[in-house]
Amino acid sequence: DGGITQSPKYLFRKEGQNVTLSCEQNLNHDAMYWYRQDPGQGLRLIYYSQIVNDFQKGDIAEGYSVSREKKESFPLTVTSAQKNPTAFYLCASRSWGGDLSYEQYFGPGTRLTVT
Amino acid sequence: LAKTTQPISMDSYEGQEVNITCSHNNIATNDYITWYQQFPSQGPRFIIQGYKTKVTNEVASLFIPADRKSSTLSLPRVSLSDTAVYYCLVGDPTYGAGSYQLTFGKGTKLSVIP
Numbered sequence: 329d330g331g332i333t334q335s336p337k338y339l340f341r342k343e344g345q346n347v348t349l350s351c352e353q354n355l356n357h358d359a360m361y362w363y364r365q366d367p368g369q370g371l372r373l374i375y376y377s378q379i380v381n382d383f384q385k386g387d388i389a390e391g392y393s394v395s396r397e398k399k400e401s402f403p404l405t406v407t408s409a410q411k412n413p414t415a416f417y418l419c420a421s422r423s424w425g426g427d428l429s430y431e432q433y434f435g436p437g438t439r440l441t442v443t
Numbered sequence: 444l445a446k447t448t449q450p451i452s453m454d455s456y457e458g459q460e461v462n463i464t465c466s467h468n469n470i471a472t473n474d475y476i477t478w479y480q481q482f483p484s485q486g487p488r489f490i491i492q493g494y495k496t497k498v499t500n501e502v503a504s505l506f507i508p509a510d511r512k513s514s515t516l517s518l519p520r521v522s523l524s525d526t527a528v529y530y531c532l533v534g535d536p537t538y539g540a541g542s543y544q545l546t547f548g549k550g551t552k553l554s555v556i557p
Binding site for chain 2: 363368369370372416420431432433434436437439
């Protein structure tokens with residue numbers, strides 16, 4: 329089955345620790361995205377990557393870092409500099425394909441709790 | 444990216460048709476209108492996308508007037524499983540346009556009542 333996987337589903341960390349969230353896709357998509365969602369809120373873009381070895385900051389990149397060494401993988405690191413890291417994190421991917429579709433495919437999400 | 448405005452919440456009885464309207468007064472010429480559905484603790488799911496007039500698929504219809512300053516998502520005969528948050532997004536999906544990211548607002552929380 330093609331799709332996007334995120335692991336783990338739930339993650340608990342102590343304040344001051346860095347943590348890396350995994351995102352893998354086997355859809356052969358060029359672009360990948362990381363969003364953050366807080367309770368009752370919409371999604372906010374953290375980082376996105378159009379191609380391998382390239383990524384751009386989204387609206388709330390401070391305290392986060394990413395890498396895109398492989399087309400299939402786009403891990404997100406939540407650093408200790410992120411002041412309020414507890415949230416639901418969603419990874420998505422999209423193919424350009426030339427079909428003008430704005431369809432992004434989302435993973436199941438990782439719920440991070442930092443105490 | 445064009446700003447969108449949609450109702451925060453709506454209630455509907457099972458079996459009724461639901462119409463959710465989204466305003467996007469500053470939509471640009473190359474922008475498309477896209478709707479997503481999100482269930483609790485899941486990622487959003489693409490529902491439908493359109494540029495003008497009417498688009499229909501097996502799940503919903505999207506009505507876009509000639510001035511494109513608003514759009515209406517229509518869900519026929521809703522069931523309890525349609526209870527979710529629905530997001531309206533506007534942007535240019537073409538490669539190189541610069542607006543690769545999607546901006547999700549708070550969406551419309553639809554509650555379907557038995």
